[in-house]
Amino acid sequence: MTRVTINGKSQNVDLPEDTPLLWALRDYLGLTGTKFGCGMALCGACTVHVDGQPVRSCSTPISAVAGKKVTTIEAIGTDKVGHAVQAAWIDVNVPQCGYCQAGKIMSATALLKRTPHPTDAEVDEAMSGNICRCGTYARIRTAIAQAAAHQGGTKS
Amino acid sequence: MSAAEERMQTTEDGSLDRSLVLANVSRRRFLHVSALGTFVLAAGFSSTARAQDAPKKYGADGMPNGWVDDPAVFVSIGEDGIVKIVCHRSEMGQGVRTGMPLIVAEELEADWKRVRVVQAPGDEKRYGNQDTDGSRSTRHFLTPMRRCGAAARTMLEAAAAAQWKVPVTEVEARNHEVVHKPTGRRLGYGALAKAAAKQPVPSRDSVKLKDPSKFRYIGTGQIKLVDGPDIATGKAQYGIDTRLDGQLYAVVARPPVFGGKATNVDDAEALKVPGVLKVVTIEQTPLPAEFNPLGGVGVVATNTWAAMQGRKALKITWDDGPNASYDSVSYKASLEESARKPGKVVRNDGDFDKAAAGAAKRIDAEYYVPHLAHATMEAPAATVRIANGKCEVWGPFQSPQAARDRVAKRLGMSADDVTVHVTLLGGGFGRKSKPDFAIEAAVLSKAMGGKPVKVTWTREDDLHNSYLHTVSVEHLEAGVDGRGAPVAWLHRSVAPTIISTFNAAANQEAPFELGMGVINVPFAIQNVRIENPPATAHTRIGWFRSVSNIPHAFAVQSFVAELAAAAGRDQKDFLLEVIGPPRVFSPLMVGDTWNHGENPERYPVDTGRLRRVVEIAARAADWGRQMPKGHGLGIAAHYSFVTYVAAVAEVAVDDKGQLTIPRVDIAVDCGASVNPDRVRSQMEGACVMGIGLALLGEISFKNGRVEQDNFHAYQVARMPNAPRVTRVHIIPGDYDKPLGGVGEPGVPPIAPAICNAIFAATGKRIRRLPIGEQLKV
Numbered sequence: 001m002t003r004v005t006i007n008g009k010s011q012n013v014d015l016p017e018d019t020p021l022l023w024a025l026r027d028y029l030g031l032t033g034t035k036f037g038c039g040m041a042l043c044g045a046c047t048v049h050v051d052g053q054p055v056r057s058c059s060t061p062i063s064a065v066a067g068k069k070v071t072t073i074e075a076i077g078t079d080k081v082g083h084a085v086q087a088a089w090i091d092v093n094v095p096q097c098g099y100c101q102a103g104k105i106m107s108a109t110a111l112l113k114r115t116p117h118p119t120d121a122e123v124d125e126a127m128s129g130n131i132c133r134c135g136t137y138a139r140i141r142t143a144i145a146q147a148a149a150h151q152g153g154t155k156s
Numbered sequence: 157m158s159a160a161e162e163r164m165q166t167t168e169d170g171s172l173d174r175s176l177v178l179a180n181v182s183r184r185r186f187l188h189v190s191a192l193g194t195f196v197l198a199a200g201f202s203s204t205a206r207a208q209d210a211p212k213k214y215g216a217d218g219m220p221n222g223w224v225d226d227p228a229v230f231v232s233i234g235e236d237g238i239v240k241i242v243c244h245r246s247e248m249g250q251g252v253r254t255g256m257p258l259i260v261a262e263e264l265e266a267d268w269k270r271v272r273v274v275q276a277p278g279d280e281k282r283y284g285n286q287d288t289d290g291s292r293s294t295r296h297f298l299t300p301m302r303r304c305g306a307a308a309r310t311m312l313e314a315a316a317a318a319q320w321k322v323p324v325t326e327v328e329a330r331n332h333e334v335v336h337k338p339t340g341r342r343l344g345y346g347a348l349a350k351a352a353a354k355q356p357v358p359s360r361d362s363v364k365l366k367d368p369s370k371f372r373y374i375g376t377g378q379i380k381l382v383d384g385p386d387i388a389t390g391k392a393q394y395g396i397d398t399r400l401d402g403q404l405y406a407v408v409a410r411p412p413v414f415g416g417k418a419t420n421v422d423d424a425e426a427l428k429v430p431g432v433l434k435v436v437t438i439e440q441t442p443l444p445a446e447f448n449p450l451g452g453v454g455v456v457a458t459n460t461w462a463a464m465q466g467r468k469a470l471k472i473t474w475d476d477g478p479n480a481s482y483d484s485v486s487y488k489a490s491l492e493e494s495a496r497k498p499g500k501v502v503r504n505d506g507d508f509d510k511a512a513a514g515a516a517k518r519i520d521a522e523y524y525v526p527h528l529a530h531a532t533m534e535a536p537a538a539t540v541r542i543a544n545g546k547c548e549v550w551g552p553f554q555s556p557q558a559a560r561d562r563v564a565k566r567l568g569m570s571a572d573d574v575t576v577h578v579t580l581l582g583g584g585f586g587r588k589s590k591p592d593f594a595i596e597a598a599v600l601s602k603a604m605g606g607k608p609v610k611v612t613w614t615r616e617d618d619l620h621n622s623y624l625h626t627v628s629v630e631h632l633e634a635g636v637d638g639r640g641a642p643v644a645w646l647h648r649s650v651a652p653t654i655i656s657t658f659n660a661a662a663n664q665e666a667p668f669e670l671g672m673g674v675i676n677v678p679f680a681i682q683n684v685r686i687e688n689p690p691a692t693a694h695t696r697i698g699w700f701r702s703v704s705n706i707p708h709a710f711a712v713q714s715f716v717a718e719l720a721a722a723a724g725r726d727q728k729d730f731l732l733e734v735i736g737p738p739r740v741f742s743p744l745m746v747g748d749t750w751n752h753g754e755n756p757e758r759y760p761v762d763t764g765r766l767r768r769v770v771e772i773a774a775r776a777a778d779w780g781r782q783m784p785k786g787h788g789l790g791i792a793a794h795y796s797f798v799t800y801v802a803a804v805a806e807v808a809v810d811d812k813g814q815l816t817i818p819r820v821d822i823a824v825d826c827g828a829s830v831n832p833d834r835v836r837s838q839m840e841g842a843c844v845m846g847i848g849l850a851l852l853g854e855i856s857f858k859n860g861r862v863e864q865d866n867f868h869a870y871q872v873a874r875m876p877n878a879p880r881v882t883r884v885h886i887i888p889g890d891y892d893k894p895l896g897g898v899g900e901p902g903v904p905p906i907a908p909a910i911c912n913a914i915f916a917a918t919g920k921r922i923r924r925l926p927i928g929e930q931l932k933v
Binding site: 015019026028033045077086087099102124129132135136 | 390397
């Protein structure tokens with residue numbers, strides 16, 4: 001039994017402790033917004049925040065998040081930056097199939113919380129671990145710039 | 157309530173929506189009339205009635221179950237004024253769940269904010285063809301959906317006129333209400349819903365479509381995606397997200413070699429894994445592969461991770477079967493050997509041999525494109541539940557009717573007893589046209605007494621057991637005159653055919669593959685010979701976004717640039733010269749009997765349109781501009797899915813051979829656009845996918861097995877690979893003229909445009925994809 005705070009709520013997860021956080025979220029807790037893409041931390045679809053840091057949940061055992069605060073796409077909108085990122089994503093019509101976008105939004109939110117005014121190179125660097133097979137990268141750049149601007153920042 | 161009605165009211169998440177007052181009496185009458193056997197409701201609003209008309213059917217008429225434009229099938233209006241519009245095509249990123257209902261809403265004069273989209277289950281008798289592939293949805297359904305919306309609008313107007321007891325000519329539907337023009341009286345759609353449903357569906361010929369100049373939504377490009385908010389907040393439901401009461405989770409160990417099977421399974425350790433419930437053998441189906449599961453061993457557990465751990469603990473002895481020695485290195489050599497010998501002649505204009513013999517110069521080149529995997533971000537996943545003689549399937553299907561029929565067949569049930577709920581697709585690209593994964597879930601659910609079982613494919617499963625893009629060698633020879641212009645053109649295309657998936661003995665490209673840019677090169681060259689030597693498939697070959705256009709366009713557009721270079725000419729000017737003057741001719745003139753399924757008279761080849769996209773892309777990219785050292789511009793144009801696309805790529809190659817692509821300009825002529833924003837996004841995405849396959853993508857085999865396990869080995873484009881600037885130039889079109897496709901035709905010109913730009917930048921000619929390390933110094 002592992003005790004984790006998921007989206008502000010303390011939860012018991014009754015799974016073997018080597019179970020990846022991804023599957024605990026999806027199958028045990030029913031939070032399917034976090035996606036399975038590769039299982040090897042190669043594609044970023046499963047990105048969540050653990051104590052505010054972006055983490056690939058497919059390769060993070062639940063034992064590693066015991067007692068920590070996990071935030072998923074379902075709750076990132078309660079964060080001011082997360083909300084701005086989601087709003088920009090909708091406004092720019094970023095998604096095509098949309099499957100990878102939860103992970104993208106989590107990575108972008110983490111970036112803007114860390115670096116409110118990222119350069120183009122910093123955006124590419126921060127997002128390079130997130131694959132979008134539909135190829136929405138150009139709009140992701142636009143949406144991140146828009147979200148950054150809406151926080152009162154401008155792109156340097 | 158009949159099963160059909162139940163399906164009609166099924167929402168995207170599969171639950172029955174009983175809350176809405178469906179005031180559409182006409183729909184009930186439709187079902188009633190159908191039950192009496194007179195399927196042709198109200199003035200023949202069914203394509204079935206037209207079946208006998210023409211000897212050869214094209215376009216939507218030629219697709220299984222054709223098209224339906226009955227408003228009773230697609231539109232329902234609640235007394236609360238909410239308009240529900242059914243989308244019968246699958247959403248995989250192309251924006252069809254926004255675009256298709258938008259067409260209906262436009263003609264219906266509905267307020268888009270009060271429209272809700274309902275995803276249709278797999279039921280082609282009711283909705284018409286649902287195969288979401290071939291870049292066909294808007295092309296085939298713009299007109300039927302316009303008529304559908306217009307018919308519903310006419311019924312609302314008639315109902316209002318009847319209520320006011322005024323001539324129908326005095327009323328007009330405007331933005332979700334009907335207005336009595338002389339008095340200004342108004343009735344909302346909600347208030348009219350019940351009465352409108354009692355109105356007869358107007359005859360197809362009498363329905364008046366809007367003047368496109370009055371469109372409020374179509375063509376504006378100002379429409380937000382209907383699924384955008386759900387996607388951005390994690391609420392969107394994909395196939396892998398299905399959760400049902402009592403659901404179990406499964407993965408399958410499949411034969412590592414196509415055609416192999418398990419000869420011994422030791423599941424003792426697997427069954428000890430906490431959460432593993434059962435190990436189930438899935439019988440291999442005899443060849444051809446079709447849409448059948450590959451067979452193997454399913455592990456059913458209480459969660460996905462437990463199932464994966466159980467699978468890891470299985471000890472399976474495989475008989476690899478006849479493809480055990482499939483090896484990409486030796487296969488490439490065998491394709492090259494075939495390509496250097498005469499093959500089946502599929503087009504022969506003039507006399508290639510004579511013209512080539514008399515040419516001032518001979519030039520030849522060979523191009524290679526490897527297998528590719530779709531690698532949809534959502535790997536295949538499906539859930540099946542069997543109860544009380546009925547089967548329900550949830551999944552991301554491009555061909556929901558095929559999923560329904562194939563699951564029914566495997567379970568020995570009637571398709572009438574199988575319901576297929578279509579979720580969002582986390583990418584499709586052709587992979588999810590094949591419902592093999594649904595059949596796996598059905599077999600496992602049956603083995604578990606009908607309990608809901610979700611089968612999830614891992615990325616490794618997806619890469620190892622896909623329906624891959626073919627692998628090909630394209631051999632080109634040209635004879636050129638004293639100015640360097642081609643007078644003789646020979647193209648031998650050698651590639652295992654998709655037909656081999658349906659007929660194991662097939663070893664020639666089918667007309668639909670040849671018609672993807674090899675047989676139908678539209679060039680002004682007198683002597684053309686196209687040959688197709690045989691190639692045997694050793695894996696499942698399937699459709700991959702833009703299909704055979706990828707290798708054909710890569711070869712043809714690279715070769716034209718090679719001829720230009722040999723002639724010392726500007727690449728763009730030379731390309732235009734090879735295309736020749738603007739002319740319109742039947743695809744049959746160039747041996748293309750397929751023409752993407754379209755009528756050759758409605759969809760002739762138009763070299764003027766091809767020239768125009770070349771010219772527009774070149775102008776937009778400022779073709780001919782001075783380039784910094786290591787930079788180069790390349791151009792390529794291709795006609796596919798009855799759409800014309802040209803791309804200009806700017807590349808930069810540094811002194812270490814590191815390649816970047818700062819900018820791509822794309823010009824597309826697909827006729828008129830319903831949602832230009834999605835045309836644009838499809839071109840942007842096609843550009844990135846084209847970059848991925850040009851730079852990185854390769855699936856290879858050794859000892860019959862795919863060598864790439866995951867994204868570290870099968871690389872796809874990431875953000876740093878995407879151009880900093882991508883500009884899409886959409887040629888405006890006429891809504892009364894035939895539309896072209898959009899989802900696929902953006903892909904083919906990208907790789908040759910990049911490789912032509914690399915040549916301009918470095919003098920190095922790339923003839924083998926992916927580019928990989930070929931530029932490294």
